[in-house]
Amino acid sequence: MLRLIPRAPQMKNTRAIYEALVLQDYKVDIRTVQRDLDSLSTDFKYSCAPAEGPLGNAWFWPEDVATIDIPGLELPTAVALLLSEKHLTPLLPAKTMDHLRPYFKRAEEVVGKQKHNALASWRNKVMVIARGPQLEAPHQNSDAQDALYQALLNGKQVRVQYRGRGNDATSESDLHPLGMVVKEGVTYLVATAWDYPDPRHYVLHRFQSATVLEDKAKTPPGFELDEYVSKQKTFSYPESSDTLKLELAMDADLAEHLRERKLSAGQTINPIDDGRVRISAVVADTAELRWWLLGLGPGVEVLGPRKLRARIRTTVQQLSKLYPPV
Numbered sequence: 001m002l003r004l005i006p007r008a009p010q011m012k013n014t015r016a017i018y019e020a021l022v023l024q025d026y027k028v029d030i031r032t033v034q035r036d037l038d039s040l041s042t043d044f045k046y047s048c049a050p051a052e053g054p055l056g057n058a059w060f061w062p063e064d065v066a067t068i069d070i071p072g073l074e075l076p077t078a079v080a081l082l083l084s085e086k087h088l089t090p091l092l093p094a095k096t097m098d099h100l101r102p103y104f105k106r107a108e109e110v111v112g113k114q115k116h117n118a119l120a121s122w123r124n125k126v127m128v129i130a131r132g133p134q135l136e137a138p139h140q141n142s143d144a145q146d147a148l149y150q151a152l153l154n155g156k157q158v159r160v161q162y163r164g165r166g167n168d169a170t171s172e173s174d175l176h177p178l179g180m181v182v183k184e185g186v187t188y189l190v191a192t193a194w195d196y197p198d199p200r201h202y203v204l205h206r207f208q209s210a211t212v213l214e215d216k217a218k219t220p221p222g223f224e225l226d227e228y229v230s231k232q233k234t235f236s237y238p239e240s241s242d243t244l245k246l247e248l249a250m251d252a253d254l255a256e257h258l259r260e261r262k263l264s265a266g267q268t269i270n271p272i273d274d275g276r277v278r279i280s281a282v283v284a285d286t287a288e289l290r291w292w293l294l295g296l297g298p299g300v301e302v303l304g305p306r307k308l309r310a311r312i313r314t315t316v317q318q319l320s321k322l323y324p325p326v
Helices: 014-023 030-044 075-091 094-113 118-124 142-154 225-231 252-260 287-295 306-322
Strands: 047-049 058-060 156-162 171-183 186-193 200-203 207-216 238-250 268-271 277-286 300-304
Touching: 014 030, 030 047, 075 094, 075 118, 075 171, 094 142, 142 156, 142 171, 142 207, 171 225, 186 225, 238 252, 238 287, 252 268, 252 277, 277 287, 287 306, 300 306
Parallel strands: none
Antiparallel strands: 047 058, 156 171, 156 207, 171 186, 186 200, 238 277, 238 300, 268 277
16 A cells, blocks of 8 residues: 555646556455545654545655665665666656655665675675766756657657757757667767658757657658667667678787677688788778778778778878978
8 A cells, every 4th residue: 555655746636546456456445545544644644735535634654755665675676776777867757766866865775775795895896987088067957858759758859949960050850750869978879850850869858959849750661769779779879871891901819809799790810920820800881990990000901991091091192291390
């Protein structure tokens, strides 16, 4: 019965709680439910507001009251909750996070009381880091963010004011949310605009405002978020829809990490006469591939395909002009 009482600002009257108990096959009458709710409210600190009818009290847990563990929250669960709070916040709607905050607070209390247990310090012994410099997280309009998450959650269209990259002015669009993606600390909304069928992704911190509409969002036939992200390599910025048969000459030491984490399933690594190794793999043709190759500097030489080798050579020549001998 206590689990059926919602947290404010939501409320549930006595009859609704009684009917929920009946659906769970509890043999109880509504008067008993009313008496028990009145009696237990003293010990468990939940409240009620007057409503219509003799059994019309609307019950709720105050927002700041701690959660009641039935059964008690164990340390492994508490640690998992705190790690979830740290790493999953960008993936959950703001209202869901608000609902979970009492559980996070309770988890902090459980961990704090068991500092002698080695598991209590686990979250201070593990980290998730991103490649490259740790850039500062961009500011996001919290109201717009909440509206976008709610529209995605409930399958609704959303009217937005969005500032494109490099623009000071905003433009209005009606979007059909399809998914949310977090990459390197930046959150993106995947959506179609108006009646256009092609999905695009929008950076969340560039939304100036968002209003959830009553109209249902339309999903393009066959759309799958995993397909859009993983197979189409959308967030790797495709240069074409083709794949490349990549041929590299790489320092042997530098190539060691590719033995453990392959570029593709059919990758091969073979020694060559100059002490380097030759790496062959079929990969997607993306801008991210070029950034990775350039980031390896003189430790890698692109042998093929010829167009990619020429592209890298042109970039290197342009770089050399920026760094003339002094």
